[in-house]
Amino acid sequence: MGEGCTTETQFVVQCLRAGIHDSSLETTDFESVDWDGVLDGATRHTVSPLVYEALQDVTDQAESALETGPGCKTGQTTETTMEAPQVPTEVLETFRERSQFVARRNLRLLGAVANLSSTLQSEGIRAIPYRGPVIASHLYGDVGCREFRDVDVLVAREDIPAIKSILEGLGFEPVYLDDSVTELTPTQEWAYRRVEREYTFYRERDDLEVELHWRVLSRHFPTEFDLECLWDRRSTTTVAGTEVPVFSPEDRLLACCIHGSRHRWERLHWSYDVAVALENQPVDWDAILERAQRHDCRRLFLLGLAVTDWLYDVSVPDRVRRQIATDQTLEGLLAAVEDRLFTDRPYREFEERRFQARTLDRTRDRVAFWANWLFKPNRSDVEAIALPRPLAPLYGVVRPVRIATGALCNGVRTSDHPQAEGR
Known part of the structure; x- marks a missing residue:
């Protein structure tokens, strides 16, 4: 595999392969495995329950072989069966505890999906929950197999004010990139909905985060993948006893x-989806x-x-x-x-944008991508300065000034997007 891929990360991939193909791990030499490295890799890629499932399968097979070796009566063992691969008990216990924690949290989040979907439906608001909880329930068939930490909902941009009011009534508060910002002015709210694609809300009492999206991708990309083009193709699934709209199979695969x-x-659980x-x-x-x-x-x-x-x-x-x-x-x-x-080395934001631009199909889209990134404001630009409504177009001037300032002060950053969106 690529540069920086250690034996332990290869082992994690083997575990995931075994899950996909419903097979057993190919590795039998568990004594040479750096289990701390495996735990770190599974945690980094948010696939601990999947690795645990593969390891538990190996353990179950080893125990079965020890109890009923080939040609032996129950309880007898042979030299061959005694050599069955063994996963250290403490490693299995660590993975088991992590998997149980994930399952409990996921059940709570699934309940939140059902409650929010029911509330929005009762208000006549169209919304499609997608990613984390829905993928775990609808695609994996086991809520405990897929790690996620928040609820993503695709909505229409014009419904954001109404949904914001509903969420605030349920105890949620908006989350901003700038910790010093506690509330946006009406002009900032207006600009925010036009330059961004998502709005994050958090409820402290149960540590629940909800992200409202009115586009699957940011406006830097030419992809018009929004509620209007997905709603008529939607299907439904049952979540916690509630009928919830979901993407069609093709739209779900495309969105993943x-x-x-x-x-x-940068996270294995995305490709595993x-x-x-x-x-x-x-x-x-x-x-x-x-x-x-x-x-x-x-x-x-x-x-x-x-x-x-x-x-x-x-x-x-x-x-x-x-x-x-x-x-x-x-x-x-x-x-x-x-x-x-398989690496966590710091990289420049320009490197990330260059990669994203190369994923676009047409030259004109790549040119527009760079122009949008350089000159069109984003959420941090809107949060940084509260302009009066007549001066709202000046947010386009704020953007290049802040880019130049940021480049001079700190051109290198650690990749934080996967952790921010590690669902």
């Missing part, structure tokens, strides 16, 4: 690929390829498939593999993913 590609596939979708549900490939083309996210989608196939050897049609092979840019993008996947 878009999200992971935007973040350079794609692998589970490919292996556990039928895919209308004609429909999804047409949508990827229509929504200007073909390369984002194909990159997601390429990364997932590289890691897990999943089922991808030959015609799709040919499209991946003939896109020369994808080869470089995949190499960049391999280079970053």
Whole structure:
């Protein structure tokens, strides 16, 4: 695998492969494994329950072999069965405790999804919960298998004021990038909804975070993947006894690929979502390829498939593999993913933006991407300065000034997006 991929991270990937293909771990030499490294890797990539499942399967098989070795009566052992691979008890216990914690938290968040969806439906507000809780329940079939820490809901931008009022009535408060900001002015609220794609709310009493999205991707990308184009294709699932709208299988797979590609596939659980979708549900490939083309996210989608196939050897049609092979840019993008996947080295924001620009299909989209990033304000620009409504267009001037100042003060940062959006 890529630079920086240790034996322990390869072991984590082996565990995930075993889960995808419903097989046992290939590794039998557990004595040489650095278990602290495995624990760190599973935690970093938020896949601890999946690794625990693979390790528990090995342990169960070893115990079964010890009890009933080939050709032996129950209770007898042989030299062969005594050599069955063993996972240290303390390692299994650590993973078990982590998995139980994840399951308890996920059940609480699923309840929040059901309650919020029911509340919004009763108010006549369209909303589709997606990512974390819904993927765990609808795609994995086991709420304890998928780690997530918040609730993401796709809504219409014009409904944000009404939903904000509902959430505040439920005890939530807005979360801002600038800790010194406690409230936005009406002009900032107006500008915020036009330059951003999400609004975060937090409720302290139960440590619950809800993110309202009115676009799946930021406006820097040409992809118009919003509620209007997804609502008529939605399906439903039952969450905590409540009928909840969800993405169609094709839209879910497309959204998973878009999200992971935007973040350079820096967390294994994103690619595992794609692998589970490919292996556990039928895919209308004609429909999804047409949508990827229509929504200007073909390369984002194909990159997601390429990364997932590289890691897990999943089922991808030959015609799709040919499209991946003939896109020369994808080869470089995949190499960049391999280079970053298993390392935490700091990198410049420009490096991240350059990668994102290369995922776009057309030259004009890449030019627009850079122009938007350089000159159009974002949420931090809006939070930084409270302008009166007549001067709101000047937020476009604030942006390049703040970029120049930031570049002079600190051009290097640690990759924090995956942790901020590690669902």
